[in-house]
Each structure stands twice: as C-alpha cells, then as structure tokens.
Amino acid sequence: MSKTSEAMQQSIDFARFPDETGHFGRYGGQFVPETLMAPLRELQDAYARYRDDPDFRAEFERDCKDFVGRPSPLYLAERWSEKVGGARIYLKREDLNHTGAHKINNTIGQALLAKRMGKTRVIAETGAGQHGVASATVAARLGLDCVVYMGADDIQRQSPNVYRMRLLGAEVVPVTSGSRTLKDALNEAMRDWVANVDDTFYIIGTVAGPHPYPMMVRDFQAIIGQETREQMLEREGRLPDALVACVGGGSNAIGLFRPFLEDQEVALHGVEAGGYGVATGQHAAPLCAGRPGVLHGNRTYLMENDNGQIIGTHSVSAGLDYPGVGPEHAWLKDINRAVYTSVTDDEALAAFHEVTRTEGIIPALETAHALAYAEKLARELGPGKSIVVNLSGRGDKDIQTVAEREGIEL
Amino acid sequence: MSRLATRFQALREQQRTALIPYITAGDPHPDLTVRLMHGMVAAGADVVEVGVPFSDPIGDGPVIQQACERALCHNVGLRDVLAMVRRFREDDTETPVVLMGYMNPIEVMGYAEFAKAALESGVDGVLTVDMPLEEMGDLDGLLADSGLDPVFLVAPTSTEERMQTICERAGGFVYYVSLKGVTGAASLDVDAVGQRVDRLRSMTGLPVGVGFGISDAPTAARMAAVADAVVVGSALVRRIEANQDDLDKAHEAVTELVADMRHAMDAAAAAST
Ligand SMILES: Cc1ncc(COP(=O)(O)O)c(C=O)c1O
Numbered sequence: 001m002s003k004t005s006e007a008m009q010q011s012i013d014f015a016r017f018p019d020e021t022g023h024f025g026r027y028g029g030q031f032v033p034e035t036l037m038a039p040l041r042e043l044q045d046a047y048a049r050y051r052d053d054p055d056f057r058a059e060f061e062r063d064c065k066d067f068v069g070r071p072s073p074l075y076l077a078e079r080w081s082e083k084v085g086g087a088r089i090y091l092k093r094e095d096l097n098h099t100g101a102h103k104i105n106n107t108i109g110q111a112l113l114a115k116r117m118g119k120t121r122v123i124a125e126t127g128a129g130q131h132g133v134a135s136a137t138v139a140a141r142l143g144l145d146c147v148v149y150m151g152a153d154d155i156q157r158q159s160p161n162v163y164r165m166r167l168l169g170a171e172v173v174p175v176t177s178g179s180r181t182l183k184d185a186l187n188e189a190m191r192d193w194v195a196n197v198d199d200t201f202y203i204i205g206t207v208a209g210p211h212p213y214p215m216m217v218r219d220f221q222a223i224i225g226q227e228t229r230e231q232m233l234e235r236e237g238r239l240p241d242a243l244v245a246c247v248g249g250g251s252n253a254i255g256l257f258r259p260f261l262e263d264q265e266v267a268l269h270g271v272e273a274g275g276y277g278v279a280t281g282q283h284a285a286p287l288c289a290g291r292p293g294v295l296h297g298n299r300t301y302l303m304e305n306d307n308g309q310i311i312g313t314h315s316v317s318a319g320l321d322y323p324g325v326g327p328e329h330a331w332l333k334d335i336n337r338a339v340y341t342s343v344t345d346d347e348a349l350a351a352f353h354e355v356t357r358t359e360g361i362i363p364a365l366e367t368a369h370a371l372a373y374a375e376k377l378a379r380e381l382g383p384g385k386s387i388v389v390n391l392s393g394r395g396d397k398d399i400q401t402v403a404e405r406e407g408i409e410l
Numbered sequence: 411m412s413r414l415a416t417r418f419q420a421l422r423e424q425q426r427t428a429l430i431p432y433i434t435a436g437d438p439h440p441d442l443t444v445r446l447m448h449g450m451v452a453a454g455a456d457v458v459e460v461g462v463p464f465s466d467p468i469g470d471g472p473v474i475q476q477a478c479e480r481a482l483c484h485n486v487g488l489r490d491v492l493a494m495v496r497r498f499r500e501d502d503t504e505t506p507v508v509l510m511g512y513m514n515p516i517e518v519m520g521y522a523e524f525a526k527a528a529l530e531s532g533v534d535g536v537l538t539v540d541m542p543l544e545e546m547g548d549l550d551g552l553l554a555d556s557g558l559d560p561v562f563l564v565a566p567t568s569t570e571e572r573m574q575t576i577c578e579r580a581g582g583f584v585y586y587v588s589l590k591g592v593t594g595a596a597s598l599d600v601d602a603v604g605q606r607v608d609r610l611r612s613m614t615g616l617p618v619g620v621g622f623g624i625s626d627a628p629t630a631a632r633m634a635a636v637a638d639a640v641v642v643g644s645a646l647v648r649r650i651e652a653n654q655d656d657l658d659k660a661h662e663a664v665t666e667l668v669a670d671m672r673h674a675m676d677a678a679a680a681a682s683t
Pocket residue numbers: 101102127128129130131205206207246247248249250251252253318319320364366367392393394
C-alpha cells in the first residue's frame with residue numbers, strides 16, 4: 001500500500017459513509033426512474049427511523065438468535081490449515097444459519113422493516129436461489145405475499161432452491177430477457193416495484209441497488225463481522241491478520257469487513273469469480289477487470305463494452321454471476337482499503353472438494369472461491385498468522401452442478 | 411430559441427397538441443431508423459423521440475426491451491444513434507429530436523464529449539430515464555452550455571416539492587408519466603392524469619407532455635385534450651416487432667398508426683371547439 005493512501009485512510013471516518021446523498025466517494029447514489037424516487041425516500045425515512053430504534057433492534061437480534069441460530073460459530077479448520085501449511089484458517093460458519101447462507105440476516109432485517117412500513121407484498125431477485133429462499137422464508141413467517149424473480153438459466157442450474165421457494169409459498173417468476181441470469185432478475189424486480197410501489201417492498205439481496213440499499217444491507221450483514229471480532233478476540237486474544245470473502249454483489253464480504261475497516265492491521269481480501277480466467281473475458285470480476293459505470297441504481301465497477309452496454313458474465317456459481325458489485329467495494333478498492341482478486345471456476349471447484357474432504361463441510365460454490373484464495377493467502381502469510389474466511393453458505397444446492405461437471409448422474 | 415421551444419410555440423399558436431412518436435434506434439435494423447424518422451414526421455409527428463438502445467432498460471416493459479435487444483444485435487450504440495440523427499438533419503432541420511435512454515452509455519462516452527457530439531449531431535433534448543436531477547452532476551451545465559434541453563420525467567409518485575424542482579430545472583417540455591409502471595403498460599386514468607398535468611402547468615411555463623401506456627388513436631385523442639404533447643412508444647414498436655423481417659412493411663405499419671393518431675387528435679380538437 002502506498003504512503004499516500006495510508007495517510008488518506010487514517011483520516012477517513014468510515015462511519016460517515018455513505019454520505020447523506022447515498023454516495024461512497026463517487027460511487028453509489030440513486031440512479032433510478034422518477035417513479036422510484038418517492039418510494040426510495042419513504043424507505044430511507046423508515047430506515048432512519050428504525051435503524052437505532054430499541055424495539056426494532058431487539059426484534060432483529062431475537063430473530064437472528066432464535067430463528068436463524070446466531071451467533072454462527074467461528075471454526076478453526078485445523079486439518080485443512082495444517083495441510084496447507086501456513087496461517088491458521090478460521091471459517092465463519094454462515095452455512096449453519098437457517099436456510100443455509102448469510103442471506104437470511106438481511107432478509108430478516110428488511111422484512112421487519114417492510115412490516116413496520118405496512119407493506120403486504122415483498123419481491124426479490126435471486127441468482128443462486130439463496131436470497132430467494134431467504135426472502136420466501138421470512139415472507140412465510142410474517143404472512144407476506146412473495147414473488148421472486150429468477151433468470152431462466154439460473155432456474156435450470158439451481159432447481160432444488162426453486163422448489164424450496166415454491167414450498168414456502170413464493171411465486172417464482174422466470175426471467176427470459178437479456179442474459180437470463182441475476183442481472184436480468186434484478187431488472188425485472190425493479191420493473192415490478194415501479195408498477196407496485198404502494199403495497200410492495202423490494203428486498204434486494206446484496207449491497208447493490210440505489211441508496212439506501214447498499215447501506216441497509218451492509219448494516220444487517222455487519223452482524224457477521226461483529227461476531228467474528230468478538231470470537232477472534234476470545235479465541236486468539238487478537239484480531240486476525242486477514243479476512244477473506246467471495247464477492248458477487250458483495251454482501252457477505254462487506255458484512256465481514258465492515259466492523260474491521262478502521263483496523264488497518266487487518267487486511268481485507270475480496271474474491272471475485274474468475275470464470276474461465278480473467279484474460280478470456282469470460283468471468284464475473286468487475287473490480288478486477290471492469291470500469292466504473294451506472295447500473296441498477298448506482299455507480300460502481302461494471303463489466304461493459306465500449307458502448308456502455310453491460311456484457312455477459314460467466315461463473316460456475318450463479319450467486320457470483322453478476323456484472324456489477326456493491327458501490328462500497330468500488331470505493332474500498334479505489335482508496336486501497338480492500339484488495340480484490342479473482343479465482344477461476346476450476347480453482348474454486350478444487351477448493352470445494354478439498355474443504356469437503358478435509359473438513360467435512362460442503363461449501364457453496366460461491367464460497368469455494370473465497371476458500372481457494374484463502375489457501376494461497378495462508379501459504380503466503382505463513383505460520384503464526386491467522387485468516388478468517390466467510391463460509392457464506394452451504395453447498396447442498398450445488399451438488400447437481402458439481403456432479404454434472406464431473407459427468408456423474410445423480 | 412431552441413428547436414423544441416420554437417416548435418411548441420408554433421403549436422400553441424395553432425392550438426394543437428404535439429404528437430411525439432418514439433422508436434428505438436436500430437430496431438429492427440439500423441437501415442430503417444432515419445427513414446422511419448422522416449416517415450413519422452410526414453405522417454404528422456411534431457417531435458421525434460429516439461431511443462438509445464441499452465442492455466438493461468429498467469424503465470421499459472417487454473416491448474421496448476425487445477426493441478433494444480433487436481438493435482443491440484446490430485451493435486447500435488450511442489455514437490451510431492448520434493450519426494443517425496446527423497443524417498436525419500441533412501433533410502430535416504426543423505423537427506426537434508429528443509434522445510431517450512439510460513445513463514451508462516453517456517457515462518462511458520463522457521459527459522463533455524456527449525454534450526458536444528449531441529449538439530453537433532442536431533439533437534435537441536436529452537431524457538435519461540435513470541438519472542434523476544439529484545445525480546446529474548456537471549451534465550446539467552454541459553447540456554445547458556450546448557443549448558440542449560434536459561427533459562425530465564415526473565411520475566404519479568413525485569411529491570409536490572420534487573415536481574417544483576423538476577419544473578425549475580427542466581428544458582423543452584416536462585414529461586408526465588401517466589401511470590405507475592414501465593413503458594407499454596395498460597390502464598390509464600385520463601381524468602387523474604389531467605389533474606396532474608394542470609398542477610404541473612401551474613408550476614411551469616413549459617409545455618407538459620404525457621406518455622407511457624398510450625396505445626391507440628382514441629386514447630391519444632383523449633390524452634391530447636388534457637396535455638400539450640402526447641408521447642407514443644410501445645404501440646409503435648409493437649408494429650415494428652410484428653414486421654421485423656420486412657422493413658417496408660414496418661415503415662408502413664408505424665407511419666399508418668402515427669397518421670391515425672394525428673387524425674384522431676386533430677378531429678377531437680376540432681369537435682371540441
Ligand atoms: C452462499 C453465497 N455466498 C455468496 C453469494 C454472493 O453474494 P454476496 O456477494 O452478496 O455475498 C451468494 C449469492 O447468492 C451465496 O448464495
């Protein structure tokens with residue numbers, strides 16, 4: 001890290017971002033059709049009102065504990081760490097949450113807000129289906145109508161989750177426009193919201209979208225980092241040397257990073273989907289290989305062509321297959337507070353198998369990207385150091401994909 | 411005076427409501443666009459709205475989404491659209507042209523370069539669906555320096571306060587979105603729209619146009635009675651879609667609907683005076 005960026009960071013008060021207009025430096029904002037400006041204002045006001053409201057906080061925390069099963073354990077992957085032969089690797093077990101991923105932390109928060117705002121219908125977009133399942137779950141529990149938009153291609157590759165959503169009473173709407181994946185599901189959910197602003201709450205599943213979503217989702221996911229901090233201090237008496245998380249839209253990563261932003265000694269590593277390799281152009285790594293632009297209500301790094309059209313992405317994992325990324329990550333990259341890298345489909349799959357066989361934990365393919373990078377980093381850092389990886393979700397939903405790639409019929 | 415102001419002033423003197431057809435540039439083929447723009451003017455269009463294709467048009471319904479996809483099959487980008495407007499201007503120096511599109515192509519081109527290129531190509535107004543005035547940054551000033559009118563949408567959900575601010579910052583005309591929804595949706599309440607248009611008129615001297623969901627000549631005529639301009643998009647694009655393999659037929663089908671709407675609007679106006 002350069003001297004200037006270090007000096008710059010010391011003076012940054014991270015708690016002040018996003019600013020009042022929803023910007024992280026030049027990123028973020030509210031790039032939406034006029035119809036959505038009023039509902040966004042309504043949401044901003046409601047969130048400002050309940051964010052620190054003791055009753056709201058208490059209900060959120062109670063649900064996290066009793067319904068989700070928090071705090072999630074911080075698990076030392078002893079055998080794997082030994083095999084890798086470097087830093088000690090801890091896994092923050094978000095896979096043990098109810099519904100199997102970190103996504104539920106956010107949907108609990110947003111659904112409680114929706115209820116207080118008197119909304120009777122929730123909508124969501126989903127890629128891997130984890131956010132869709134988490135949304136359908138809270139909707140079922142609170143008695144809200146739920147519609148989930150999902151790219152037609154993702155419906156194919158994540159079919160168990162589609163059925164779970166339907167069992168939970170949600171309507172799953174296939175999206176056949178554009179690239180038929182997560183970004184198109186988000187477009188369709190926005191269109192639904194434009195048409196149904198009066199009774200509908202849009203539960204965005206990651207730290208993207210227009211302000212206040214990147215802030216609100218981050219705040220709900222920050223429970224991951226808050227727990228990790230306490231757990232590490234208890235276990236090791238010190239903070240970890242590095243944090244590692246996969247980055248699709250960036251919610252599990254920001255949730256882990258956020259409570260450590262001011263701790264300069266903790267290195268933050270975000271891992272994007274390298275697909276067939278960043279050099280091939282067939283990937284989903286906008287922070288590594290994209291450039292700033294405007295999509296889905298915010299300015300951030302994007303994968304786009306010279307005409308400003310969003311281009312197709314590829315990743316073996318549906319949850320990372322997104323051409324944008326949350327604006328806070330774009331900002332953390334530019335100010336050098338976090339470092340972003342990528343790992344390929346093949347590297348992720350190798351890590352998927354390795355951790356499954358060595359630790360008895362089947363990780364989500366999204367998470368496997370973080371694990372693959374953590375392995376490299378652990379070697380680099382060497383013994384005596386410690387790393388926390390956000391084990392963002394479990395891999396049950398992915399066994400079909402893995403089997404298919406390996407020519408196995410289930 | 412800008413082309414938009416000149417045109418609206420002339421219409422006001424004739425007590426006519428403007429008809430503003432929309433097509434997506436490059437749909438179904440780049441060869442048709444300029445010809446279609448002229449054809450629509452000949453059929454009675456007062457202003458032409460040209461859509462800049464975008465991969466992720468969140469304000470548009472399926473009809474215009476697919477128009478974008480057809481245009482993008484031919485790789486039609488912002489620079490190509492500007493070149494089309496330039497060619498249109500070779501034969502028509504009077505009809506105002508408004509670009510309608512999304513932020514990212516402008517973001518990638520750069521605001522200053524866009525403002526300069528748009529002016530040089532003969533563009534008159536710029537409507538960017540996902541750019542509320544809060545996010546305009548220095549684009550506002552750059553457009554003004556180029557004499558380009560920033561056209562803003564006002565929605566049924568817009569508060570009084572926002573309507574006021576938009577009216578202060580807008581140029582050319584104010585575009586009232588006649589329904590809560592995306593382009594091409596149905597269900598219009600003409601009376602409710604009329605009330606909102608009146609409210610806007612009390613806030614600004616600019617003409618107030620109405621669009622989204624105006625699908626046929628009778629609806630255009632009813633809307634024309636309450637607004638200064640009627641914008642029609644999906645209904646025309648649907649005709650392009652139906653004739654996408656035959657450019658002549660597409661041209662005929664689109665200009666026919668423009669002419670029908672023009673007649674219906676003029677006839678209704680004549681009947682009411
Ligand atoms: C298990 C898991 N991890 C990570 C992600 C990526 O999302 P984000 O970057 O917002 O954490 C997903 C998204 O579906 C997921 O299901």
